[in-house]
Amino acid sequence: MESIKSKVIAFGIFGALMVGCGQDSQKEIIxxxxxxxxxxxxxxxxxxEPENPAFVTFDGSKLNGNAGCNAFFGNYTLKDKMLVVEGVGTTRKMCDEKSMAIEDSLIKVFADGSSELSINGDTLIIQKENTKATFKK
Known part of the structure; x- marks a missing residue:
């Protein structure tokens, strides 16, 4: 009986730690x-020299930003070091060639679906397929 009780307590602690880790990532990304x-x-x-500096803001379950030319927005969740993005939309203006080159690559990591995500202090790295974007707070 003591062994079962110990296992139940151990699983409870492990579960609480796992939930806590997800909450820490959620807090860090905002x-x-x-x-x-x-x-x-x-x-x-x-x-x-892009027309607009590229950035992303995470707030709750929503994200928005600028990809160098156009604004973008969508919904996100964090799951096991993955950024899962849904419902992405963008404005649709044309900009100079440099800004469009940044946008064409950056928007790939924010397209609907999953991207790898890591946060280390004030550095955020998002990678999807062959595109890697590094951000600073």
Whole structure:
């Protein structure tokens, strides 16, 4: 009986720790993050002089930002170090070539579906397929 009781307590503690980890990530991501590096298919995309600085803001279950030219918005959840995005929309204006190059690559990590996510202090990295975006608070 003592062994079963110990196992139940151990599973309860483990479950609480796992829930706590998810809540920590949720708290850490809620901020405005400015794009500092963008790599697509092994090529670094220049962030010099876009029409609008690229950023993303996470708030509750919603995200919004600017991809260098157009604004974007959607809903998100965090699941096991994955960013799951749904219902993404964007404005649709044309900008200069540099801004559009940034946008074309950056919007891939925010397209509907899952992306790998890591947060280390004031650095956020989101990666989907061959595109990796690094942000700072």
């Amino acid at each position: 901020a405005k993050w400015n794009l500092v590096s963008l790599n697509s298919n092994g090529t670094e995309i220049s962030l010099d």
